[in-house]
Amino acid sequence: xxxxxxxxxxxxxxxxxxxxxxxxxxxxxxxxxxxxxxxxxxxxxxxxxxxxxxxxxxxxxxxxxxxxxxxxxxxxxxxxxxxxxxxxxxxxxxxxxxxxxxxxxxxxxxxxxxxxxxxxxxxxxxxxxxxxxxxxxxxxxxxxxxxxxxxxxxxxxxxxxxxxxxxx
Numbered sequence: 628x629x630x631x632x633x634x635x636x637x638x639x640x641x642x643x644x645x646x647x648x649x650x651x652x653x654x655x656x657x658x659x660x661x662x663x664x665x666x667x668x669x670x671x672x673x674x675x676x677x678x679x680x681x682x683x684x685x686x687x688x689x690x691x692x693x694x695x696x697x698x699x700x701x702x703x704x705x706x707x708x709x710x711x712x713x714x715x716x717x718x719x720x721x722x723x724x725x726x727x728x729x730x731x732x733x734x735x736x737x738x739x740x741x742x743x744x745x746x747x748x749x750x751x752x753x754x755x756x757x758x759x760x761x762x763x764x765x766x767x768x769x770x771x772x773x774x775x776x777x778x779x780x781x782x783x784x785x786x787x788x789x790x791x792x793x794x795x
Contacts, residue, residue: 699766
């Protein structure tokens with residue numbers, strides 16, 4: 628059940644570094660909303676930051692998101708999403724290397740999103756699979772948001788011990 632805000636959160640003055648971390652901002656927002664709800668008093672970002680030890684928060688908190696929360700030009704972690712369609716792979720050459728790419732669609736209980744699979748990832752995913760994308764990259768292409776494992780992310784079948792990463 629979503630947390631309802633009792634009073635708008637004051638984001639004025641958030642540091643530039645913090646603004647570059649949308650998942651962390653999302654988690655902090657959830658914590659502030661819960662704290663405001665539990666204590667029946669307003670809380671703003673500055674009071675939260677000054678009264679909380681945020682060192683290591685990004686690694687300690689659950690950074691999972693729902694598809695509805697995903698924005699372009701950010702990293703995202705989506706767990707236990709279902710692959711609902713998978714197109715035929717396409718091959719192309721770039722910088723003298725033969726590469727493959729394939730589009731798929733994933734969904735959770737909040738929406739759908741295009742998934743771009745590269746090279747070895749293509750054979751790891753089938754229609755109907757439940758997968759997790761850890762620290763994937765979201766971008767907008769041709770007016771549509773899409774996610775891929777990106778350079779630093781990982782793609783795994785849901786429940787798999789160790790996420791795998793394509794070697795591009």
